[in-house]
Amino acid sequence: EVQLVESGGGLVQPGGSLRLSCAASGFTFSSYWMHWVRQAPGKGLLWVSRISSDGSTTSYADSVKGRFTISRDNAKNTLYLQMNSLRAEDTAVYYCATSPSTADCQWGQGTLVTVSS
Amino acid sequence: EIVLTQSPGTLSLSPGERATLSCRASQSVSSSHLAWYQQKPGQAPRFLIYGASSRATGIPDRFSGSGSGTDFTLTISRLEPEDFAVYYCQQYGTSPLTFGGGTKVEIK
Numbered sequence: 001e002v003q004l005v006e007s008g009g010g011l012v013q014p015g016g017s018l019r020l021s022c023a024a025s026g027f028t029f030s031s032y033w034m035h036w037v038r039q040a041p042g043k044g045l046l047w048v049s050r051i052s053s054d055g056s057t058t059s060y061a062d063s064v065k066g067r068f069t070i071s072r073d074n075a076k077n078t079l080y081l082q083m084n085s086l087r088a089e090d091t092a093v094y095y096c097a098t099s100p101s102t103a104d105c106q107w108g109q110g111t112l113v114t115v116s117s
Numbered sequence: 118e119i120v121l122t123q124s125p126g127t128l129s130l131s132p133g134e135r136a137t138l139s140c141r142a143s144q145s146v147s148s149s150h151l152a153w154y155q156q157k158p159g160q161a162p163r164f165l166i167y168g169a170s171s172r173a174t175g176i177p178d179r180f181s182g183s184g185s186g187t188d189f190t191l192t193i194s195r196l197e198p199e200d201f202a203v204y205y206c207q208q209y210g211t212s213p214l215t216f217g218g219g220t221k222v223e224i225k
Contacts, residue, residue, distance in 0.1 A: 035214070045154075045162065045205055047214040059212045062118075095161055100152040100209050103174045105164040 002026040002106045004096050009111030016086050016115070022079040022096030022108055030054075030074035033099040036081050038092035039110075048094070049081065064090075086115045119144055119208050121217035129225040136193040138220045140206035145186050150210030153182055153191045156219075157202045165204075166191065196222070 008020040022034070036048040049060045049070040058070050069082040079096050093110040120143040130136055140151070149169035154162035164173045166182035169189055179194040193200055201224050206217040 044219050045156075045207070045216040047207070047216065050212075050214070061213050100164065100167050100207060101150070103167065103171065105152075105167065105173060107161045107164070109161050 002104065004098075004106055004108035006094060006096055006108045006111035009094065009113045011114045011116065012086055013117050014087060014115055017082070017084045018086065018113060020081040020083065020094055020096075020111060020113070022081075024077045024079065027098075027104075027106075029072075029077040033101075034070075034072060034079045035097045035099065036070060036079075037095045037097055037107075038090075038113075039095070040089075040092040043092075046092075050099075051079070083113070086113075088115050091115045118213055119146065119211055119215050121206055121208060121215055123204075123206060123217035123220045125220060126218075127221045127223060129223050130196055131225045132196050132198055134196050136191075136196055136200070136222055138191040138193075138204055138222075140184075140189040140191070140217050142187040142189070142208060146189070146208045147210035149185050150208060151182075151184070151189050152207045152209060153180075154205045154207065155200075155202045156205065162205065193222075 003025045005023045012018050035050045051058045051070045055072050067085045071080045093112050095110045097107040098105050122141045124139045151169040153166040156162045170182045181192045183190050203219045203221045205219050
């Protein structure tokens with residue numbers, strides 16, 4: 001069974017840092033581009049970042065560029081999102097997902113990040 | 118950045134009726150790299166359609182997608198009770214990837 005499980009969310013003060021993880025199982029993780037998408041409370045979906053299957057290519061939304069870093073460890077089947085200089089507006093549920101370019105795109109259940117003093 | 122505008126914002130329909138949701142892009146979506154998702158409260162989005170018109174694995178055939186260029190449509194041929202939810206379109210052909218603001222399909 002394909003599974004993506006996010007972890008690492010929690011409460012952090014403005015200006016703080018957090019690292020999210022996404023553990024993948026049930027598919028060949030190293031073959032897939034991966035994405036992070038977030039959803040602020042009561043709001044719509046916002047794409048955050050993506051990384052190529054081998055980790056060599058990354059891209060980011062303007063709102064997180066320079067503050068967030070996406071990475072992956074294919075040996076551990078794990079995707080990461082390092083989030084620095086966090087702001088109140090980064091408060092959201094963060095989802096990891098495989099690429100929407102194939103029939104078997106999968107999303108995790110999400111992890112909540114709350115940025116507040 | 119490609120802006121996706123979804124309409125209507127809310128669609129009020131009865132079970133068994135046909136739902137037609139629109140997604141319009143501010144510029145052409147390359148290679149019809151357009152996806153649709155369904156989301157229910159407290160749940161992660163569910164992947165429905167990719168490539169504008171191809172159904173994802175396990176998606177019932179009452180869901181269909183169409184369109185190209187800047188105009189795309191998601192059609193639900195006969196609404197089932199479990200189909201009442203929020204629907205999002207997404208373009209994944211050009212970075213940054215973008216989502217539409219969503220259409221809520223509610224029970225009339």
